[in-house]
Amino acid sequence: MGSLERRIQAFVKLGDFLRDFRMDDPESAEDEFTLAVERAGSRNGWFTRENLRHALSAWGKELTEENLRSWISAYEIPEKDPKVVAIIMAGNIPLVGFHDLLCVLITGHKALVKLASGDTELLPALIKKLEDFEPHFRGCTVFSEGVMKGFDAVIATGSDNTSRYFEYYFGNKPHIIRKNRNSAAVLTGDESQEKLRALGEDIFRYFGLGCRSVSKLFVPEGYDFQDLFTALIPFEGIKDHHKYHNNYDYNKAVYLMSEFPFLDNGFLVLKEDSGYASPIGAVYYETYDSPGKLKEKLESDREKIQCLVAEGFIPGEVPFGQTQNPSLSDYADGVDTVEFLLKT
Structure with a gap:
C-alpha cells in the first residue's frame, strides 16, 4: 500500500x-x-x-x-x-x-x-x-x-x-x-433571513435523507413561523421532484386524515412532535420556554442527535447551512474512526 x-x-x-x-x-x-x-x-x-x-x-x-x-x-x-x-x-x-x-x-x-x-x-x-x-x-x-x-x-x-x-x-x-440519528436546529426568533435561508440548505439538501439533515426544530413558545416560511421560498423548486412531492403529499394526507394540526407552505409540512425522525417532506418542531431546560433535554437526547444547528447556544454546534459540509475530523456519532482503526 x-x-x-x-x-x-x-x-x-x-x-x-x-x-x-x-x-x-x-x-x-x-x-x-x-x-x-x-x-x-x-x-x-x-x-x-x-x-x-x-x-x-x-x-x-x-x-x-x-x-x-x-x-x-x-x-x-x-x-x-x-x-x-x-x-x-x-x-x-x-x-x-x-x-x-x-x-x-x-x-x-x-x-x-x-x-x-x-x-x-x-x-x-x-x-x-x-x-x-x-x-x-x-x-x-x-x-x-x-x-x-x-x-x-x-x-x-x-x-x-x-x-x-x-x-x-x-x-x-x-x-x-x-x-x-437525526439532526436538529435551535431557533431563538432573532435569526436573520440569511440565517433561516441557510437553514433551508440543512433541511432540503439530499431531500432530508441524510443523518446530517435537519429534521427537527426547537423554537421558543409563541414562535412565528412566517419568517421561516418566507426564507424557505428559494427552495420551493424541490416540489418539482416527483419522489419528494409524492412523499410530501402522502405525509400531508396522513396528517389531515389523522386530524393532526400542522403548518404547510406548499412544499414542507411542519408538525409539532417530540420525535426527531420526521418523514420526507415534513419537519418536526418542539417549543421550549427555557434555554437551560432545552440544553438539559439536548444533553439527555445526545445519542439521537447527529448535528445540532445553532448560534452561540451549545458547544459543538454546527453553523447554519453547514451540516452537509463536514470536515475530515467530523466523525459520525462522535466516534473517532481513525482512533478505532489504530487500535485494531
Missing part, C-alpha cells in the same frame, strides 16, 4: 481530480468516471444531478493537502501489517460511506466493502481513480456482494433495527456499529 506519505499524496490527487471534474463537460462525456456518475443518477431517483454535484464537490474541497495533513497529524500512524476492515455502507445519500473508506485506507488497512443497493456506482469509480493515481492501492479495496468473510474489524452503518443484527453477527469482532 506504500507509505503514509504516498497514501496522502494519492488522496490529494483524488481531490484535485474532483475539484476539476465537471459533470457536463462534453470532452469527458465518455470518460469512465463520468459514465458511472450518470449511472448513479439513473439508478437512484434521489441522486439528482445537483445532489451528485454537491457530494463530489464537497469531497473535492476536503481532499486538499492542507486538510489531509492537518487531519492526520493528530495521530501517530505506524507502518504495520494491514488488517482487513469490513465496511457496511448506507446508501441514503451519494458517497455517504466514503469517509469510512478514507479512514481505513489512510491508516494503512485494507477494506472489504458491502455497498448499499442505492449507491453502487460512485465508490467503485472513485476507487478506480485512486488506484490509477497510486498503484499501491490496487487490491486494497474489495467490494463484496455475498457473505463477508476474512475480516478483522467492522464498521457498519444502518438503522436501529439492522444494528441489532450487526451486533449479533459482528459483536465478537472490534466494531463500530451506528444506529439511527
Whole structure:
C-alpha cells in the first residue's frame, strides 16, 4: 500500500481530480468516471444531478493537502501489517460511506466493502481513480456482494433495527456499529433571513435523507413561523421532484386524515412532535420556554442527535447551512474512526 506519505499524496490527487471534474463537460462525456456518475443518477431517483454535484464537490474541497495533513497529524500512524476492515455502507445519500473508506485506507488497512443497493456506482469509480493515481492501492479495496468473510474489524452503518443484527453477527469482532440519528436546529426568533435561508440548505439538501439533515426544530413558545416560511421560498423548486412531492403529499394526507394540526407552505409540512425522525417532506418542531431546560433535554437526547444547528447556544454546534459540509475530523456519532482503526 506504500507509505503514509504516498497514501496522502494519492488522496490529494483524488481531490484535485474532483475539484476539476465537471459533470457536463462534453470532452469527458465518455470518460469512465463520468459514465458511472450518470449511472448513479439513473439508478437512484434521489441522486439528482445537483445532489451528485454537491457530494463530489464537497469531497473535492476536503481532499486538499492542507486538510489531509492537518487531519492526520493528530495521530501517530505506524507502518504495520494491514488488517482487513469490513465496511457496511448506507446508501441514503451519494458517497455517504466514503469517509469510512478514507479512514481505513489512510491508516494503512485494507477494506472489504458491502455497498448499499442505492449507491453502487460512485465508490467503485472513485476507487478506480485512486488506484490509477497510486498503484499501491490496487487490491486494497474489495467490494463484496455475498457473505463477508476474512475480516478483522467492522464498521457498519444502518438503522436501529439492522444494528441489532450487526451486533449479533459482528459483536465478537472490534466494531463500530451506528444506529439511527437525526439532526436538529435551535431557533431563538432573532435569526436573520440569511440565517433561516441557510437553514433551508440543512433541511432540503439530499431531500432530508441524510443523518446530517435537519429534521427537527426547537423554537421558543409563541414562535412565528412566517419568517421561516418566507426564507424557505428559494427552495420551493424541490416540489418539482416527483419522489419528494409524492412523499410530501402522502405525509400531508396522513396528517389531515389523522386530524393532526400542522403548518404547510406548499412544499414542507411542519408538525409539532417530540420525535426527531420526521418523514420526507415534513419537519418536526418542539417549543421550549427555557434555554437551560432545552440544553438539559439536548444533553439527555445526545445519542439521537447527529448535528445540532445553532448560534452561540451549545458547544459543538454546527453553523447554519453547514451540516452537509463536514470536515475530515467530523466523525459520525462522535466516534473517532481513525482512533478505532489504530487500535485494531
